[in-house]
Amino acid sequence: MALGTDKLIEIERLLAEADADASAFAELRRRFPRLACTRCDASDMTEPPFRSFPRFDLHLIDGSAHCLQITADPARATGIVLAARSTRR
DSSP: OOOOHHHHHHHHHHHHSTTOOTHHHHHHHHHOTTSEEEEEEGGGOOSOOSEEOSSEEEEEEEOSSSSOEEESOGGGOOEEEEEEOOSOO
């Protein structure tokens, strides 16, 4: 099942909040219990993010084929990767 536009907008709003921190992942899991949601450090990702926020990069997962892959197409997204960005610059 594809990640709907409404869900994607809600995810983006949550991550864009100025005080979004590590609890954002738990909040996403609470709001979307059936959504495939993974977290990692941003340095673990080699693909460009779908969206970037102050503390996180958002990557979309396409799980429609045999193997999972990162996609830039929200219509193909079946889950997300929340990649924590370093607050040090």
